[in-house]
Amino acid sequence: MNKITHISGPVVHATIPQASINDIVHVGKEELLGEIIEIREDTAIIQVYEDTTGLRPGDPITNTHQGLQVHLGPGLLGTVYDGTQRPLSALQDIFLPKTNTQPSLSHEKKWFFEPNIPQGTEVREGMIIGTVQEHSFTHKILVPPGVQGILDEIHTGEFTITQQIGRVGRTPLYLAHTQLVRKPRGYVKRLANKKPLITGQRVLDFTFPIAKGGSAATPGPFGAGKTVIQQQIAKWSDADIIVYIGCGERGNEMTEVLEEFPHIKDPRTGEPLMNRTVLIANTSNMPVAAREASIYTGITIAEYFRDQGYAVALMADSTSRWAEAMREISGRLEELPGEEGYPAYLAKRLAEFYERSGTVETYSGMVGSISVIGAVSPAGGDFSEPVTQQTLRLTKAFWALDASLANKRHYPSVNWLMSYTQFNLEKWFEQEMGPEWNELRQKTLRLLQEEKELLDIVSLVGVDSLSREQQITLFTARLVREDFLQQNAYSDIDTYCPLQKQLLIIQAIWAYDALLRESTKTMDEIRTNKATQLIGELKNTPNEEFTTNPTEKSKHIRKKLEEGLRT
Ligand SMILES: Nc1ncnc2c1ncn2[C@@H]1O[C@H](COP(=O)(O)OP(=O)(O)O)[C@@H](O)[C@H]1O
Ligand SMILES: [Mg+2]
Incomplete structure (x- = not known):
């Protein structure tokens, strides 16, 4: 007879004669969902995906002899699930999780x-x-x-x-069919990631783009803007399908998504955003083992849509809370701890997760992709901790969120000196946006580097030691930061910036830079100049003005800048 022998939080020991690793079991009289994660001689060790309060030694267990699975089929879209794919019917489920016997579909x-x-x-x-x-x-x-x-x-x-x-x-x-979650779905072969995932966020698309099928990490301390950046990508990116995993963060961050998404229209279809979204919520107050599972549930659902030939973007907020769930369970198993108490297999698990991103040729002969964007929340914003360091090795785009920028209300607080992208998307941008895109990008990154060097000089010997040329460099860098990199997620217009508009704004800044270098105006006059104001207004000018006739708009901006400088 299968029986519980010992209970430690979400970890339950039991005698189960014919147990195998990863078997799903029903634990206790309430048949709580659990998974066998280790077998030691006669004892099966189970992680339980539900609250174990009330369980007692001697309570029965049934073994399904099946692994953890998800149901894949029509009805996934628009649904909110917990970490083991049980539907959450109402907002309150996030705060008062309870056993739900509803089917996934x-x-x-x-x-x-x-x-x-x-x-x-x-x-x-x-x-x-x-x-x-x-x-x-x-x-x-x-x-x-x-x-x-x-x-x-x-x-x-x-x-x-x-x-x-x-x-x-x-x-x-x-x-519909079922699929084990801990094993990746198959495909014919991996393909190169050649296209960007367009997010409508200037600091991402222009400066540090991610490829469709690529992975990115966005680490940052509390309040730096991780959740907002993930939500912006979920709302505006040009993926066909969004899988959003709220993993171990506070419930109210998830309610924002649940309340907002049904009201937001997908700019491409005009339908509610929820129609292309699957939400997985395993917030901080929900069982820790289900949080461990939520990442696998999410990525398996993503693979299912990839295999239909779609571009999927998966957000995980936050992978640090996922790692903490592993740490807690590992601690209860009394495993030998690795760095900072995380299990020794942390690096392997993170790698297995990010490796499930990619562009592939599917068994149906189509091309599908999964882009993975993981938030990382290092305590105190210390990027040297294990989860950030491991993630850095695995992801090709790194968007470092910076508390000091957030404190200055520079959002998104992506630090332009620490962040990087290793995706080679220049060819695509050249083809779709013209050669100027890449040229201006290089110039802009150099400018920001130069700004830092000049600011170091200024802090030592004062601004008067700089030449006029250098002062203009500082001025242009400020325009880049304030009028280009900063983007307000809460502004109706600025929340989404099409590529064409991104290009026109940065072009305008550089055109202005060239004009300033020829003008004789003093720096004070420049700062208050009409043309300077005009640059500042561009991001809040309706997007259509930039996309309907970009050449005209570009000429018009240039004319205004010249006029402004003449007055
Ligand atoms: N792009 C943005 N535009 C405007 N405000 C932002 C932006 N990004 C972040 N913020 C502000 O910062 C706050 C904290 O961001 P949040 O994403 O919740 O931080 P984190 O998830 O890193 O703790 C938000 O509530 C919002 O006020
Ligand atoms: Mg957050």
């Missing part, structure tokens, strides 16, 4: 299924057999993992996810 809702391949075709895992329309999103129905053979039956019509739509040999097919 509705068993009642009917979907119109339209096959796209005929009966008799040979199919295998990951192939597309038809589609279901979910609002304006075309949900592709895939052959489940492990299934291969002749499509003996396939039907058009309305189905719930529990009604059979076809058959491969003796295997029935449904609109």
Whole structure:
């Protein structure tokens, strides 16, 4: 008989004769969800995904002999789940988590299924057999993992996810299937990441872009703007699907998302943003083991949409809380601790997570991608701690958020001297935006570096020691910081900046720089000049003015700058 022998918070010991690692078990009379994470002689050690208060030694356990799985199919989009994919029906579930027996996907809702391949075709895992329309999103129905053979039956019509739509040999097919979460879904091969994930955030797209299929980390202390930057990407990036994992952060950050997203319109489809979003909430007050699982649940859902040939962007806020969940469980298992008490396998787990990003050729012969953006919350903003350091090695874009910038209300507080991108996207930008994009980017990064050097001189010997040329350099750098890099997430216009507008603003700043170097105005006159004001107003000028006729707009700005300097 399977029985509990010992309980330590979310970790339960039990005698389970035929246990295997990663078996999902139902623990106690309330059948709490748990997973066997270790076996020591006769004892199975289980992490329990629900509150273990009330469990007692001697309580029964049943073993499902199956691993942790998610349900993948129509109905995922627009849903809010906990870390083990149980639907959270209302906001209050985040604050008062309770056992929820609802299925992950509705068993009642009917979907119109339209096959796209005929009966008799040979199919295998990951192939597309038809589609279901979910609002304006075309949900592709895939052959489940492990299934291969002749499509003996396939039907058009309305189905719930529990009604059979076809058959491969003796295997029935449904609109949904299950998938183990701890093992990556398969694909044909990895492809190079060639396109940027366009976020509409100037400091990201222009200065430190991330590729579609790439990964980025955004570390920063409390209040630096990690959550806002993640939410901005979730709202505005040009991914087809957003998976947002609220991992171990306070509940109110998640409620913001839950309250806001249904009201925000996707700029591309005009539909509520939620229609392309899956939210996973495992906030700080929810069980710590489910937080450990939430990352796997999220990335597996992301892989499912990737395998349909879509670009997915996954946000995890915050991977530090995920690491802390691992640390807590490891501590309860009395494992030998590594650096700062984190388990020795921390680096491996982080690597396995980021490695599930990428652009791939799918089994359906399409190209799909997952971009992963992980927030990191090092205590006190100390980037030398293990989670930040490990993450740095794994991600190719690094957006370092800086408390001192945030204190000056310079948002996003991405530190331009510490941040970097290793993605090679220059070719794409040159093709789509013209050669000037890359030239101005290089020039701007150099300018910011130069500014730092000049400011060091100023702090030693004062501003009067600088030449006029150098003072103009400082002035232009200030324009770059204030009128370009700073971007207000709460301004209706500035919250999203199309690439065309990004280019026109930075062009204007550099055009102005050139004009200033030829003018005879004093620095004081320059500061209060009309043209200076005009630069400052650009970001709050409606986006359409820049996108409908960029050449005209560019000429117009230049004319205004010249006029301004003449007065
Ligand atoms: N891009 C931005 N525009 C305007 N305000 C911002 C921006 N980014 C951050 N903030 C401000 O900083 C506050 C803290 O940001 P938040 O993302 O919650 O920090 P963190 O998640 O790092 O603790 C926000 O509530 C907001 O007032
Ligand atoms: Mg936050």
